[in-house]
Amino acid sequence: MIASQEETPIFSALKDYAKTGVLPFHVPGHKQGRGLPEFVDFVGHNVMSIDLTTVEGLDNICNPISVIKTAEALAAEAWGADHAYFLVNGTTSGIQAMIMSVCAPGDELILPRNAHKSATGGLILSGARPVYIEPDINDYFGIAMGVSVEEVTRTIKQHPKAKAVLIINPTYYGVFSPLADIVRVAHAHGVSVIVDEAHGAHLSFHPDLPESGAQAGADITATSVHKLGGSLTQSSILLVNKGLVDPNRVKAVLNLTQTTSPSYLLLASLDVARKQLATRGHDIVDHTVQLAHWVHREIAEASGITLLGKEVLNNEGSIAIDPIKILVNTRELGISGHEFETYLRSNYNLQAELSDLYNTLFLITIGDNEQTVRSLVDTLKAVGKEQEQYDNIVKYPTYLPELPELVLSPKEAFYSETRITTIENAEGEISAEMVMAYPPGIPLICPGERFTREIIDYISILKKEKLNLQGTEDLTVTTVKVVKNPHQITLSQTLVG
Ligand SMILES: Cc1ncc(COP(=O)(O)O)c(C=O)c1O
Structure with a gap:
């Protein structure tokens, strides 16, 4: 029988363990704070007393059978999914796991261009090929909006072998696409839907808000409980609905990169945040x-x-x-x-x-x-x-750069031989790295894409305005890594026209 939403299985087990006064001869080496007094002075003893590890009674995140299993079942029920898996490396790890769960190397993934950089990471890790949908741009705000059912349908018809569609629910700026309708269309074509819900932990709990991924029937949803659900930074959940996706496969993928030493503070905070939201x-x-x-x-x-x-x-x-x-x-x-x-x-x-x-x-x-x-x-x-x-000056052009040509898959470009060039001279070169302003972390160029003058000029405006640029080895983005001999890459069955 499932426990009640009033319970907090992990948090309670941690408090019980701390209360028993067990003499610990195990990691973490600070041993409930005794080895790090300066830190304890600031954060307090209670925090350190439950910074524990996988010991008897506290379960194991890779193969949960007791308190973590129960806490995950409660989370699945609370968010309206069939299964939930706790994540201690943010929604980033969830997005990468979703992509690796639905795509094998060479498979196509349909995703909006304004996807977060973790999706590019997922493409590199899985070897999947991106098929980008260009969302509408609102010129006044200069931001990407959502994607329509028509656009998704058209893209699936053009790429009938695509394995999945990724939807952001909602975008960093709060814009929702018609997710439930997209799920219906994708499923009718046998295509799964994976959802980046980094900014949607609250959605399942109020009927006036748009549906969450799990409620809309998406196959997998990665939700940052830490962003808007109240848990500690880095704690997220992966929600799986049975059907097109096998939950055991998702768990096996998670276990590839899941730490074997998860922070129980993060897990306990997920437990308590879930209880608060559910009740x-x-x-x-x-x-x-x-x-x-x-x-x-x-x-x-x-x-x-x-x-x-x-x-x-x-x-x-x-x-x-x-x-x-x-x-x-x-x-x-x-x-x-x-x-x-x-x-x-x-x-x-x-x-x-x-x-x-x-x-x-x-x-x-x-x-x-x-x-x-x-x-x-x-x-x-x-x-x-x-x-x-200030006078009413519009300082900047209202455009966002056009989608660049995709020449190599992100994985091919990432693993290719590279050379360094100045960003000013990069026009026509194929990038081997991402460039993005963070936040919001939406790449202007991804590995495998060809630099255009427009992208270079846009990056120079961002630099001038001191926006935090990331993704490149050169933190000043004066130079970028480009593919050395693109025409010699023999892996290129994945050329995208
Ligand atoms: C749209 C979007 N997706 C994914 C992520 C990654 O989430 P996390 O920080 O939980 O790893 C972010 C982070 O800001 C994001 O904005």
């Missing part, structure tokens, strides 16, 4: 959504800033926006998102979630209350006025 999730999420609606109403008229709102939806690829995301566009103030973020941090001691060329994103979460959102609103109103000295 009180509706009220907590409802309160969060109400606070966010209030913020939207209050700053809708603030001078110089524009909020991402329902007007950008088209009922095709983009059907809803997560109300808890407050995306503020400052182009009419003549400042970039990055400048705005920095200004708020240095003048108001307020830190946003992310900024890009045009926008700054603020998250209202289960950790907010009336006072915190009031401070955000007051600050945004004040800054709008302070910044009026």
